[in-house]
Amino acid sequence: MHGLIGRMLAADGKREELMAVMLAGIGPMPGCLSYVIARDPASDNGIWITEVWSDSSAHQASLDLPHVKETIAKARPMIAGFAERFETEPEGGIGLG
Template sequence: MYGLIGKMTAQPGKRSALTEILVKGIVGMPGCVSYVVADDPTDADVIWITEVWESKEAHAASLQLPSVRDAITKGRPLIAGMERVAETAPVGGSGITPEK
């Protein structure tokens, strides 16, 4: 499995609009085990995104999906900054079946 933890900073006052775009854009992504969009409780402009994928290739393929490309296009003007905090190798957890 393949995981990512990302930090996105919205333009001031645009976090809710950006999170709405992100959540709607993730529907039906093949190979996606978990995709969590969360507001930072201490910074009104920061969003945390935690992803778990069946593979790194599944994640890369998702970036070509029309729904994801549309979300990127709509969200880009609302984004002040993006940071990939970490790549991870998920081994288990709620909803995650470890590979054997």
């Protein structure tokens, strides 16, 4: 499995709108075992994104899906940057099949 954990920074005052766009854009993504978006309680602009994929190629392929491209295009103006990004190798857990 392939895991990603990242902290995105929303533009000032745009966190809730950005999260709504990201959640509305979730659709079928082959190989996606878990996709979680969460507020960073330590930052007014921070968003944590936690993803688990069957493998890294499934994650890469998801970036070519029309609904993912559309979501990225809508979200881009509200994103101030990316603070942290970690890759992991999940072993298992609840909801990971």
